[in-house]
Amino acid sequence: MQPIIHVEHLVKRYKNAQTNAVDDISFDVAPGEFFVLLGPNGAGKTTTISILTTTLAPTAGKIEIVGHDIVRESNRVRSNVGIIFQQPSLDQNLTAEENVRLHASLYGLYPFRPTYWLMPRAYKQQVNDLAEILGIAKEIHKPIKTFSGGMKRKLEIIRSLIHHPRVLFLDEPTTGLDPLSRRSLWDYLTAVRAEKETTVFLTTHYLEEAEQADTISILHHGKIVAQGTPDAVKARLVENYLLVDADNRDALRQELRVKQIPFVETPLFKIDLNGASPHKLLKAIDTPLTTVRIHTPSVEDAYLAIIQEHDDDTPRADAN
Amino acid sequence: MRIWQLFKNMTTIPREQTRIKAAPAAPGSLRRNLNAIAAIAYRDFLKFLRDRARILSTFLFPLIFIGFLGGGMQATFGASSGYNFLDFIFTGVLAQTLWQSTATGIISLLEDRQNDFSQEIFVSPISRYSIVFGKILGETLVALPQGVGIIIFGFLLGIAITPIQLIGLGVTGLLASLYGGAFGMMLLGLMPSRRAADQLFPFVFLPQFFTAGVFVPLHNLPLALNVVSHLSPLRYAVDLMRGAFHWGQPEFDAVVLDPMWFNLAVMSATFLGFMLIGTILFVRAEQNR
Numbered sequence: 156m157q158p159i160i161h162v163e164h165l166v167k168r169y170k171n172a173q174t175n176a177v178d179d180i181s182f183d184v185a186p187g188e189f190f191v192l193l194g195p196n197g198a199g200k201t202t203t204i205s206i207l208t209t210t211l212a213p214t215a216g217k218i219e220i221v222g223h224d225i226v227r228e229s230n231r232v233r234s235n236v237g238i239i240f241q242q243p244s245l246d247q248n249l250t251a252e253e254n255v256r257l258h259a260s261l262y263g264l265y266p267f268r269p270t271y272w273l274m275p276r277a278y279k280q281q282v283n284d285l286a287e288i289l290g291i292a293k294e295i296h297k298p299i300k301t302f303s304g305g306m307k308r309k310l311e312i313i314r315s316l317i318h319h320p321r322v323l324f325l326d327e328p329t330t331g332l333d334p335l336s337r338r339s340l341w342d343y344l345t346a347v348r349a350e351k352e353t354t355v356f357l358t359t360h361y362l363e364e365a366e367q368a369d370t371i372s373i374l375h376h377g378k379i380v381a382q383g384t385p386d387a388v389k390a391r392l393v394e395n396y397l398l399v400d401a402d403n404r405d406a407l408r409q410e411l412r413v414k415q416i417p418f419v420e421t422p423l424f425k426i427d428l429n430g431a432s433p434h435k436l437l438k439a440i441d442t443p444l445t446t447v448r449i450h451t452p453s454v455e456d457a458y459l460a461i462i463q464e465h466d467d468d469t470p471r472a473d474a475n
Numbered sequence: 476m477r478i479w480q481l482f483k484n485m486t487t488i489p490r491e492q493t494r495i496k497a498a499p500a501a502p503g504s505l506r507r508n509l510n511a512i513a514a515i516a517y518r519d520f521l522k523f524l525r526d527r528a529r530i531l532s533t534f535l536f537p538l539i540f541i542g543f544l545g546g547g548m549q550a551t552f553g554a555s556s557g558y559n560f561l562d563f564i565f566t567g568v569l570a571q572t573l574w575q576s577t578a579t580g581i582i583s584l585l586e587d588r589q590n591d592f593s594q595e596i597f598v599s600p601i602s603r604y605s606i607v608f609g610k611i612l613g614e615t616l617v618a619l620p621q622g623v624g625i626i627i628f629g630f631l632l633g634i635a636i637t638p639i640q641l642i643g644l645g646v647t648g649l650l651a652s653l654y655g656g657a658f659g660m661m662l663l664g665l666m667p668s669r670r671a672a673d674q675l676f677p678f679v680f681l682p683q684f685f686t687a688g689v690f691v692p693l694h695n696l697p698l699a700l701n702v703v704s705h706l707s708p709l710r711y712a713v714d715l716m717r718g719a720f721h722w723g724q725p726e727f728d729a730v731v732l733d734p735m736w737f738n739l740a741v742m743s744a745t746f747l748g749f750m751l752i753g754t755i756l757f758v759r760a761e762q763n764r
Contacts, residue, residue, distance in 0.1 A: 169764055170763070170764060208598055209598060210594060210597060210598060210761070210762065211762055211764065212762040212763050230600040230601070230602075231600070233598055233599060233600035234600035236598075238594075238598050240594050240595075242594075244594050244595040245595075246518065246522075246595075248521070248522045248525055248526075249518065249521065249522075253518075253521070256514070257514050257515075257518055257595075258595070258599075260510050260511060260513070260514035261511050261514060261515075261595075261596065261599035261600075261601060262599060262600065263504075263506075263507035263510060263511070263600075263601075266506075266510055267510045267511075267513045267514040267517070269517055
């Protein structure tokens with residue numbers, strides 16, 4: 156299948172910078188995919204997303220979105236993507252509806268009219284539907300200033316979807332939101348993905364958000380250091396292990412030594428599975444256990460391990 | 476009866492037709508860009524209407540100038556110059572206010588960038604020239620109410636304005652405003668930040684009060700000053716407005732410096748130049764960081 160995002164040897168070096176903020180990265184995103192770009196601050200995530208959304212020019216490389224070159228056919232790219240920026244990009248002086256109307260006019264969806272009442276009926280219908288989803292039917296004509304942070308974010312997402320983009324870019328969209336708003340935003344995005352089959356390209360600091368991704372890509376010092384499905388990334392670097400404990404710890408320690416099962420006291424007894432099944436291992440232990448915990452790595456574990464490994468390999472000044 | 480019927484048929488839209496959703500205009504089409512220009516311009520105008528402090532402050536400055544300076548100078552030089560000095564200051568301040576209001580208003584593009592709102596405009600699929608022109612048009616809409624205020628104040632001070640002159644002031648005022656916007660755009664392209672803009676602007680605008688002849692007549696300038704005066708964009712906007720105001724009057728030659736076609740030609744050519752250079756520089760500064 157033709158990738159919807161195609162990035163080939165992308166390099167970005169900022170003016171007067173000593174190092175590349177993005178250093179020769181390549182990847183493809185398939186249509187409908189949920190792609191997550193992870194990385195510590197300054198890894199080049201925002202730089203990458205800015206280039207993909209045409210607000211920043213690349214230093215080198217070839218990038219195509221929905222089959223259009225981002226430099227030569229930037230307007231074709233722009234009509235096919237929706238963007239949620241790291242910083243809120245609503246006009247605070249306007250009402251929610253005026254913000255949506257401005258967006259609709261910029262994307263050529265409806266002819267511009269100076270007031271809501273003069274707008275076409277189809278537009279009013281669409282705005283009312285959106286207000287319903289947001290639960291702001293009463294507030295739609297009130298200034299944005301009166302909205303909560305979570306509400307503004309949701310409005311931005313809704314606004315960015317009204318021109319039916321093929322790809323939705325989100326640059327750390329949940330930063331600064333309370334857990335409840337984050338969850339509700341996330342549920343909404345999941346529903347949108349299911350319904351419209353929009354490709355989602357996300358950068359985030361919240362690693363639990365990456366668990367649901369089809370592909371995660373970890374960016375570090377401008378380079379991709381790991382990429383694949385969350386399971387593949389986890390499997391490659393992170394060990395599975397068992398944590399056990401007993402009232403009679405001396406007996407347990409003794410038994411493990413005798414049966415030549417390697418362990419580490421952390422203070423729980425940590426036993427590497429090394430591919431063995433937990434069931435088989437537990438059956439081999441006779442000492443009555445009080446605690447049994449199977450450790451399955453999260454994306455967060457994988458992320459921390461990968462970042463640490465690369466920091467040990469290449470000690471260098473922070474890029475960006 | 477039959478004509479009425481025909482008219483009725485034209486205005487009644489069949490029911491099904493109203494339900495059809497308007498097809499989006501193709502990217503790059505004229506209709507789409509005009510739509511976007513209108514939306515961007517209207518946004519600026521709305522912001523102005525909702526900012527009471529800004530409305531108040533924009534009226535005060537020109538009123539002080541016309542009232543005190545014009546009145547005082549008429550008493551001092553009026554009799555010897557052969558024309559009404561109050562008229563001279565009035566047309567000068569009107570053109571200058573409209574020109575400068577749009578020029579400085581364009582700087583809000585920098586403010587938008589800092590508030591991260593311009594990102595929303597800059598990622599939309601429309602020509603960069605449409606964005607800039609929409610912005611200039613918006614600032615012109617903001618400047619024009621100030622012009623109306625100055626004209627009303629002129630009436631109160633006793634300046635006689637015929638309906639023809641009023642139309643002339645309106646048209647040349649609009650042109651002065653658009654022209655100031657293009658000039659502001661070029662400055663913006665050259666400025667790296669809002670701070671730099673704030674520091675440099677007085678040096679760009681203040682001298683033009685004098686080199687463009689807003690308060691001081693420019694006839695019989697020494698060569699060096701004459702060259703500087705011709706380099707001031709504001710000079711042409713002010714002179715064009717005076718041309719329109721004094722058209723067909725006996726004092727025309729005493730007040731107006733150049734033929735109106737000349738002022739218009741210089742303004743049109745430099746308008747395009749400023750727009751082109753300003754937009755290219757600004758977009759490049761945005762993208763090539």
